[in-house]
Amino acid sequence: SAVISQKPSRDICQRGTSLTIQCQVDSQVTMMFWYRQQPGQSLTLIATANQGSEATYESGFVIDKFPISRPNLTFSTLTVSNMSPEDSSIYLCSARGSGRTEAFFGQGTRLTVV
Amino acid sequence: AQTVTQSQPEMSVQEAETVTLSCTYDTSESDYYLFWYKQPPSRQMILVIRQEAYKQQNATENRFSVNFQKAAKSFSLKISDSQLGDAAMYFCAYRSATGTASKLTFGTGTRLQVTL
Numbered sequence: 001s002a003v004i005s006q007k008p009s010r011d012i013c014q015r016g017t018s019l020t021i022q023c024q025v026d027s028q029v030t031m032m033f034w035y036r037q038q039p040g041q042s043l044t045l046i047a048t049a050n051q052g053s054e055a056t057y058e059s060g061f062v063i064d065k066f067p068i069s070r071p072n073l074t075f076s077t078l079t080v081s082n083m084s085p086e087d088s089s090i091y092l093c094s095a096r097g098s099g100r101t102e103a104f105f106g107q108g109t110r111l112t113v114v
Numbered sequence: 115a116q117t118v119t120q121s122q123p124e125m126s127v128q129e130a131e132t133v134t135l136s137c138t139y140d141t142s143e144s145d146y147y148l149f150w151y152k153q154p155p156s157r158q159m160i161l162v163i164r165q166e167a168y169k170q171q172n173a174t175e176n177r178f179s180v181n182f183q184k185a186a187k188s189f190s191l192k193i194s195d196s197q198l199g200d201a202a203m204y205f206c207a208y209r210s211a212t213g214t215a216s217k218l219t220f221g222t223g224t225r226l227q228v229t230l
Contacts, residue, residue: 001161033217042205042220043159092156094218101147101166103209103218105159 002027005013006093006106013113020079021043021109028073030098034066037090037108048098049076083113116141118208120221127196128229134181135191135224137206145211148182148189149218154202162204165189169212193226201228 001024013019023032032049047055047068055068068074080087093106117140127133141149150162164184172180177197181190192205194199203223210216 042222045217080143092159102161102164108157
């Protein structure tokens, strides 16, 4: 299984600022994903991070608010821009290798916006 | 669109006993994957078990097994000999087998408590 390192593990941010979350996988993977998990809720997919091209966003999520980069097959970043208290959530990075059935997850970033 | 339903928000089991968590899903596809993930308080999503829809045999991983009923679109998780470390949120998830970019769709989760 892939080992996914995500940082920071938690942060408290002021409203109006931005936070960039990093996701590093210990092996090359085909697919990388970013999820949001609001308090007490299930996971919602924000976007699929595509290597070398723009991310594919799910309905309700836009690039201006959640810009994503994926410069290579092992690394991706998610930025939460112009934050408001409603952005307080856990953000999780996930990856799936070529030909693999299952996806693996990072340990998540707990974001609190004050 | 596919949906995943977990009708039990919370379950409780005594240590060493057996518990079954329910999951149903809705899809028009014939080829797909189903998963159970565990999320302890540490937040990390941990894969517990997976099932390929084309396989009739139910998947088993040590104390964890599933009852996969394709016609009924049901995918329950049985935990045998429950341990304190099994206490967590459990999420059922679906993924289409069509297309490399297919994504996971999660249920709302079941919180499992394990008591002494």
